[in-house]
Amino acid sequence: xxxxxxxxxxxxxxxxxxxxxxxxxxxxxxxxxxxxxxxxxxxxxxxxxxxxxxxxxxxxxxxxxxxxxxxxxxxxxxxxxxxxxxxxxxxxxxxxxxxxxxxxxxxxxxxxxxxxxxxxxxxxxxxxxxxxxxxxxxxxxxxxxxxxxxxxxxxxxxxxxxxxxxxxxxxxxxxxxxxxxxxxxxxxxxxxxxxxxxxxxxxxxxxxxxxxxxxxxxxxxxxxxxxxxxxxxxxxxxxxxxxxxxxxxxxxxxxxxxxxxxxxxxxxxxxxxxxxxxxxxxxxxxxxxxxxxxxxxxxxxxxxxxxxxxxxxxxxxxxxxxxxxxxxxxxxxxxxxxxxxxxxxxxxxxxxxxxxxxxxxxxxxxxxxxxxxxxxxxxxxxxxxxxxxxxxxxxxxxxxxxxxxxxxxxxxxxxxxxxxxxxxxxxxxxxxxxxxxxxxxxxxxxxxxxxxxxxxxxxxxxxxxxxxx
Amino acid sequence: xxxxxxxxxxxxxxxxxxxxxxxxxxxxxxxxxxxxxxxxxxxxxxxxxxxxxxxxxxxxxxxxxxxxxxxxxxxxxxxxxxxxxxxxxxxxxxxxxxxxxxxxxxxxxxxxxxxxxxxxxxxxxxxxxxxxxxxxxxxxxxxxxxxxxxxxxxxxxxxxxxxxxxxxxxxxxxxxxxxxxxxxxxxxxxxxxxxxxxxxxxxxxxxxxxxxxxxxxxxxxxxxxxxxxxxxxxxxxxxxxxxxxxxxxxxxxxxxxxxxxxxxxxxxxxxxxxxxxxxxxxxxxxxxxxxxxxxxxxxxxxxxxxxxxxxxxxxxxxxxxxxxxxxxxxxxxxxxxxxxxxxxxxxxxxxxxxxxxxxxxxxxxxxxxxxxxxxxxxxxxxxxxxxxxxxxxxxxxxxxxxxxxxxxxxxxxxxxxxxxxxxxxxxxxxxxxxxxxxxxxxxxxxxxxxxxxxxxxxxxxxxxxxxxx
Numbered sequence: 033x034x035x036x037x038x039x040x041x042x043x044x045x046x047x048x049x050x051x052x053x054x055x056x057x058x059x060x061x062x063x064x065x066x067x068x069x070x071x072x073x074x075x076x077x078x079x080x081x082x083x084x085x086x087x088x089x090x091x092x093x094x095x096x097x098x099x100x101x102x103x104x105x106x107x108x109x110x111x112x113x114x115x116x117x118x119x120x121x122x123x124x125x126x127x128x129x130x131x132x133x134x135x136x137x138x139x140x141x142x143x144x145x146x147x148x149x150x151x152x153x154x155x156x157x158x159x160x161x162x163x164x165x166x167x168x169x170x171x172x173x174x175x176x177x178x179x180x181x182x183x184x185x186x187x188x189x190x191x192x193x194x195x196x197x198x199x200x201x202x203x204x205x206x207x208x209x210x211x212x213x214x215x216x217x218x219x220x221x222x223x224x225x226x227x228x229x230x231x232x233x234x235x236x237x238x239x240x241x242x243x244x245x246x247x248x249x250x251x252x253x254x255x256x257x258x259x260x261x262x263x264x265x266x267x268x269x270x271x272x273x274x275x276x277x278x279x280x281x282x283x284x285x286x287x288x289x290x291x292x293x294x295x296x297x298x299x300x301x302x303x304x305x306x307x308x309x310x311x312x313x314x315x316x317x318x319x320x321x322x323x324x325x326x327x328x329x330x331x332x333x334x335x336x337x338x339x340x341x342x343x344x345x346x347x348x349x350x351x352x353x354x355x356x357x358x359x360x361x362x363x364x365x366x367x368x369x370x371x372x373x374x375x376x377x378x379x380x381x382x383x384x385x386x387x388x389x390x391x392x393x394x395x396x397x398x399x400x401x402x403x404x405x406x407x408x409x410x411x412x413x414x415x416x417x418x419x420x421x422x423x424x425x426x427x428x429x430x431x432x433x434x435x436x437x438x439x440x441x442x443x444x445x446x447x448x449x450x451x452x453x454x455x456x457x458x459x460x461x462x463x464x465x466x467x468x469x470x471x472x473x474x475x476x477x478x479x480x481x482x483x484x485x486x487x488x489x490x491x492x493x494x495x496x497x498x499x500x501x
Numbered sequence: 502x503x504x505x506x507x508x509x510x511x512x513x514x515x516x517x518x519x520x521x522x523x524x525x526x527x528x529x530x531x532x533x534x535x536x537x538x539x540x541x542x543x544x545x546x547x548x549x550x551x552x553x554x555x556x557x558x559x560x561x562x563x564x565x566x567x568x569x570x571x572x573x574x575x576x577x578x579x580x581x582x583x584x585x586x587x588x589x590x591x592x593x594x595x596x597x598x599x600x601x602x603x604x605x606x607x608x609x610x611x612x613x614x615x616x617x618x619x620x621x622x623x624x625x626x627x628x629x630x631x632x633x634x635x636x637x638x639x640x641x642x643x644x645x646x647x648x649x650x651x652x653x654x655x656x657x658x659x660x661x662x663x664x665x666x667x668x669x670x671x672x673x674x675x676x677x678x679x680x681x682x683x684x685x686x687x688x689x690x691x692x693x694x695x696x697x698x699x700x701x702x703x704x705x706x707x708x709x710x711x712x713x714x715x716x717x718x719x720x721x722x723x724x725x726x727x728x729x730x731x732x733x734x735x736x737x738x739x740x741x742x743x744x745x746x747x748x749x750x751x752x753x754x755x756x757x758x759x760x761x762x763x764x765x766x767x768x769x770x771x772x773x774x775x776x777x778x779x780x781x782x783x784x785x786x787x788x789x790x791x792x793x794x795x796x797x798x799x800x801x802x803x804x805x806x807x808x809x810x811x812x813x814x815x816x817x818x819x820x821x822x823x824x825x826x827x828x829x830x831x832x833x834x835x836x837x838x839x840x841x842x843x844x845x846x847x848x849x850x851x852x853x854x855x856x857x858x859x860x861x862x863x864x865x866x867x868x869x870x871x872x873x874x875x876x877x878x879x880x881x882x883x884x885x886x887x888x889x890x891x892x893x894x895x896x897x898x899x900x901x902x903x904x905x906x907x908x909x910x911x912x913x914x915x916x917x918x919x920x921x922x923x924x925x926x927x928x929x930x931x932x933x934x935x936x937x938x939x940x941x942x943x944x945x946x947x948x949x950x951x952x953x954x955x956x957x958x959x960x961x962x963x964x965x966x967x968x969x970x
Contacts, residue, residue, distance in 0.1 A: 065712060067731050204673055204735065243534060261760075262536050264753040266673065266735055283752050284733040290756065291730075294763035295845060301770050302841030302929065303834050310846045311855070314866050321838050322871060328834045329875055332827025333882060339823045346819040353815050353822040354808045357938050358801025360826045364833075365772050365797045365931055369790050372771030376764060377779045386780070397783050402791060406798055413802060460771065462834055469826050 035068040042075045049080045054087055061088075066095035073100065074311075078107050094124035097133060103312075106136050114141055118148035127154060128174035128285070131161035169256050170249035172289070173270040173279035179207040182216050186224070186233045204267045207277055208239040215269055215277040217241035246271045249278060254293060257286045258381065297379060300457040301372060303328075324462045331466030335360070335473055342477040345484070351420055352480050355427045358410075359476045362431060363438040363468035366402070370395060370442030371460045378446065378456050388447055392440055399439035403432040422487035423480075430476040437475065438468045504537040511544045518549045523556055530557075535564035542569065543780075547576050563593035566602060572781075575605050583610055587617035596623060597643035597754070600630035638725050639718035641758070642739040642748035648676040651685050655693070655702045673736045676746055677708040684738055684746040686710035715740045718747060723762060726755045727850065766848060769926040770841060772797075793931045800935030804829070804942055811946040814953070820889055821949050824896045827879075828945045831900060832907040832937035835871070839864060839911030840928045847915065847925050857916055861909055868908035872901040891956035892949075899945040906944065907937045 041060075048056045061069055061084075069088070073081040073096070085108060088096060097120060100108065109117060117137075121130040134142050142162070149155040157175040164170030180189040193206070206219040217239040246269045247256050260268055260283055270279040295307065303324035308317050339346070339356070346352050374391075386394075407428040414424035442464050446456035485492055510529075517525045530538055530553075538557070542550040542565070554577060557565060566589060569577065578586060586606075590599040603611050611631075618624040626644040633639030649658040662675070675688040686708040715738045716725050729737055729752055739748040761776070768776065772793035777786050808815070808825070815821050843860075855863075876897040883893035911933050915925035954961055 065732060067733075261753075261756055263534060264536075266752065283735065283756070284730075287730055287752070287756060287759065291759065291763070291849070294760070294767070295849070298763065298767050298770060298845060299841065301767060302837050304838055304841060308842065309849075310842050310860060310863070314863060314870070317842070317863075317867050318870055321835075321867065322874070324838070325831065325834055325871055325875060326878070328830050329827065329879060332824065332830055333879070335826035335830070336823035339826070340820075343819050343823075346815065346822050350812050350815040350819065350822075351809075353819075353825065354805035354812075355801065356822065356825045357804035357808070357829045357942060358798065360829060361797050361801055361804070361833075361934065361938060362794065364830075364934075365794055366790075368771050369773055369793070372768065372773060373777065373779050373786070376767060380760070380764070380778075391779060394779070394783060394786075398786050398790065401783070401787055402794055405791070406794060409795070410798060410802070465830065465833075469830055473826060 035064055037068070037071050037075065042072070045072065045084070046076065046080060049076075049083050057084060057087055066092065067099045069096045070099035070101075070104075073108075074104050078111075082108060082111050090120060091124045094120050097121070098125060098129040102136065105133065109133070109136060114144035115148055118145045118150075121145075122149050122154065123151050126174045126176055127157035127161055128172060128279075130154065131158050131171075134158060135162065164249060167253055168249065169247045169251040169253060169270050169281060170279070172253055172256075172285050173249070173281045175279050177207060177269070177277070177280045179209045179277060180219065180235055182208050182210050182234075182236050182239065184235050186235065186238070189219075189235055190224075204282070205269075205280075207269055207280075208235055209277050213277060214275045215244075215246060215271055217244055218269075247281070248273055253286075253289045256281060257289045257293070260286050261290070293379070297375060297457045297460075300455075301368070301375075301460040303462045328462050328466055331462070331469055334466075334470050338470055338473045338477070342481070345477065345481055349420070349423070349480070349484055351418075351423050352426075352477070355423075355430075355476070356473065358427070359430055359434055359472045360469040362406070363434040363472035364465035366399070366435050367438035367442035367464040367468040368460060370399075370439045371446050371456075371464050374443055374446040375456050375460055378450055388444075391447070392443055395439050395443045396436070399436050402439075403435035406435065407432040422483040425487075426476070426480040426483040429483075430472075430479045433475050433479070434468070434472040437471060438464075441468065441471075504533055506537070506540050506544065511541065514541065514553070515545065515549060518545075518552050526553060526556055535561065536568045538565045539568035539570075539573075542577075543573050547580075551577060551580050559589060560593045563589050566590070567594060567598040571605065574602065578602070578606060583613035584617055586614045587619075590614075591618050591623065592620050595643045595645055596626035596630055597641060597748075599623065600627050600640075603627060604631065633718060636722055637718065638716045638720040638722060638739050638750060639748070641722055641725075641754050642718070642750045644748050646676060646738070646746075646749045648678045648746060649688065649704055651677050651679050651703075651705050651708065653704050655704065655707070658688075658704055659693075673751070674738075674749075676738055676749075677704055678746050682746060683744045684713075684715060684740055686713055687738075715746075716750070717742055722755075722758045725750060726758045726762070729755050730759070762848070766844060766926045766929075769924075770837070770844075770929040772931045797931050797935055800931070800938060803935075803939050807939060807942045807946070811950070814946065814950055818889070818892070818949070818953055820887075820892050821895075821946070824892075824899075824945070825942065827896070828899055828903055828941045829938040831875070832903045832941035833934035835868070835904050836907040836911035836933040836937040837929060839868075839908045840915050840925075840933050843912055843915040844925050844929055847919055857913075860916070861912055864908050864912045865905070868905050871908075872904035875904065876901040891952040894956075895945070895949040895952040898952075899941075899948045902944050902948070903937070903941040906940060907933075910937065910940075 045057065045060060048060065061072070064072070069092075073084060076084065081104070085093065085096065097105065097108075117133070121133055125133070134145055137145065146155050146158060149158070161170070161173070161175065178193055180192060184192065206224065207215060208217045208219055210216055219235065219239050223238045223240070243263075245259060245263060245265065247259065249270050249272060256268065259265070260281075265283065267280050267282045269277055270281060271277055292307070299305075299307065304320050305323045306320045308320040342352075410431060411424060411428040414427055418424050442459075445464065446459040449459055450456040485496075514526065514529055517529065530541070533541070538561075542553060545553065550573070554562065554565065566574065566577075586602070590602055594602070603614055606614060615624050615627060618627070630639070630642070630644065647662055649661060653661070675693065676684060677686045677688055679685055687710075688704065688708050692707045692709070712732075714728060714732060714734065716728065718739050718741060725737065728734070729750075734752065736749050736751045738746055739750060740746055764776065768774075773789050774792045775789045777789040811821075879900060880893060880897040883896055887893050911928075914933065915928040918928055919925040954965075
């Protein structure tokens with residue numbers, strides 16, 4: 033079904049491009065979907081991609097343009113003139129996609145391109161869309177939609193709809209508005225087909241306003257994604273604060289939002305601070321990865337300072353060092369698990385209404401069970417293979433304490449961040465791991481000191497107990 | 502726009518339920534979307550939810566049923582009789598949703614329910630859908646669709662479509678088939694509206710087969726999701742291996758697949774081995790979290806064994822222990838970053854055609870830069886605040902080596918797993934971290950031993966060099 037992009041195909045194309053065999057290139061691309069052509073272009077060098085792109089017909093060029101990734105698109109746009117860009121997006125591109133393209137241009141070129149668009153309504157739609165802040169419903173909506181007046185007859189409505197024929201290819205819902213342009217409801221294909229013969233019926237008699245959902249243009253796109261997913265909507269109308277119908281958002285645009293969101297959370301959990309993929313330039317990848325590594329490094333320095341406090345203990349009992357990585361790693365692992373469950377629950381709104389106290393209590397239950405089992409496993413190992421009773425008890429007790437602490441800390445942190453309106457995903461990854469490392473080490477060495485005191489110097493221990501009581 | 506679920510609302514409902522105030526309950530639920538009612542039910546105790554559910558009308562009950570989460574749904578189904586379930590899903594539910602519900606029942610109850618469904622075509626559709634393996638296109642497709650014969654006239658087609666009125670509410674595309682039922686193309690609303698008056702035109706004259714994409718019923722759902730996303734499809738027809746049209750998949754079902762996939766990768770990276778959320782029972786959460794922690798524990802034991810080898814060094818230079826957590830943590834962090842970039846690239850097919858060698862080379866570039874900067878940072882810190890020259894050099898050289906190793910290992914592992922058809926997401930999270938911990942410690946102590954030999958016992962060092970040369 034899907035076109036398979038291969039290295040052979042790319043190298044043949046590159047040969048064609050090098051030798052300027054325009055006909056062969058066009059033949060090779062014939063029948064490919066614009067999304068496939070954009071994939072091909074992303075595998076070519078920038079000047080090869082530009083060469084190939086200029087061979088496309090205007091309509092196809094437009095379809096390919098909107099499929100390109102932002103950085104690829106920027107490169108291409110920088111070598112096209114304002115006139116070329118204007119011609120491509122003039123009539124062949126939906127207003128939302130056109131606005132996305134123009135958005136990537138420098139301010140001056142934006143104005144040049146818009147001034148060169150001959151279709152006036154397209155130009156004004158684009159200008160209107162460019163006003164919306166990024167990340168709002170307005171910024172991802174399309175202006176193209178089919179709306180009929182509530183007072184029209186069915187016959188009149190069908191006649192009007194035919195006039196808007198260009199916009200009709202992708203109609204999923206026909207919106208019903210009043211004379212002022214206020215959204216009143218919608219009309220399904222079924223209702224239209226049923227009434228098509230009795231063309232005197234008015235729209236008012238057959239439209240529906242049941243379960244009519246809409247979003248305001250300044251609504252956050254993630255909120256739009258939530259509403260569309262929850263109510264299984266394919267398309268949602270966008271309105272102004274006074275209910276004027278101004279656009280629509282289709283689910284394919286929202287799918288991108290959902291994916292981006294999921295990817296961002298995933299990257300955050302993996303310690304990558306901005307969206308990158310393996311095809312990006314080294315500087316970009318470096319910029320995305322370095323910040324978290326620096327945090328890890330600083331965390332490691334604090335860890336070193338903690339151990340420094342216990343240098344004397346290590347000198348006497350060097351085997352204390354054996355389990356430093358285990359304690360640090362387990363604290364990190366448990367903390368990441370705990371925070372991931374909360375972050376995901378917050379992201380997909382499945383977190384429920386239980387109070388923070390209830391959540392912590394449950395987490396405490398899970399942590400206690402995990403802690404007891406794992407502490408017993410490592411105790412059995414140490415008693416069998418180790419030779420220090422003090423160390424064996426230290427590791428198990430410290431592990432249990434670290435697991436409890438890391439669980440509660442990992443659960444609480446994203447909940448608190450969410451309450452103060454900071455992205456809770458920040459809590460996952462290096463942050464939680466690093467914090468747990470440091471606290472875990474402290475717990476480990478404190479318990480170790482007590483244990484060695486108890487097992488190796490019971491008299492000193494007794495003296496202390498006597499002093500205290 | 503969205504109904505706001507509050508604790509107050511739930512406690513009022515619970516009071517109504519306790520006192521059997523059926524009218525008040527119905528009033529409270531009036532106007533709520535089925536998705537909202539299912540959210541409400543998920544906040545109630547099982548018997549309260551059942552009580553409330555039984556108050557719903559059949560059609561509403563059906564809509565709510567398909568919105569419930571699987572575990573909530575299972576609980577509800579276990580207290581409903583086969584007859585009750587059959588009545589609810591008889592005519593009010595699309596065949597794919599009905600099959601999903603029945604799928605959750607034990608074998609015997611499945612048969613009972615199906616035998617009690619009075620709508621024969623619904624029953625046979627459900628039986629057909631239950632045959633498809635989970636995770637295939639067939640298992641998520643719906644049988645309901647509108648298809649017209651290529652030889653019909655437009656008038657005939659419209660008449661036939663009216664007969665299928667029930668299925669028409671959610672029509673996004675009208676499929677065109679031949680006498681044998683083979684998929685030939687599709688008809689858009691635009692084409693239908695344009696031709697509606699000249700009802701003698703045949704479908705053959707106006708249908709299109711341009712860019713007609715379909716999937717076979719045994720195709721993997723993740724593949725379906727990829728195709729629909731790539732080509733921005735709202736609905737895709739499902740065919741048999743010999744091109745018979747048998748169903749359709751809409752994007753809202755695919756959105757769930759996309760989300761599940763992203764969540765699974767996220768959970769994998771966080772060390773959670775099966776899908777859970779904070780509302781699940783403690784045993785479930787424990788089962789999902791314990792395996793990775795056990796792997797972490799075993800990794801920690803190996804770490805202890807590595808350090809054990811160097812016990813003598815630690816006894817003499819206890820400050821070597823200071824930077825154990827730093828080396829372990831940095832190896833883990835870098836490895837997780839590297840593997841996350843590859844895993845995400847594989848998941849969203851943005852990984853491109855560059856060879857494994859090229860990817861490793863690029864990764865090496867990023868790692869070298871990161872490694873040099875971070876090594877210099879920690880060197881500066883140690884030279885300023887530390888008091889052992891040997892330790893300062895050890896930490897920086899080891900850190901650099903660990904970053905290089907962890908990057909390459911983190912990049913290579915998911916690529917190799919993918920090649921041998923194992924989910925590359927397995928490579929993220931505890932696996933990479935644990936492996937890097939162990940190797941990192943080894944590198945650290947080996948370098949440490951060499952450095953101390955060089956700085957503190959230069960004579961011994963010279964002897965060795967002489968022996969070697």
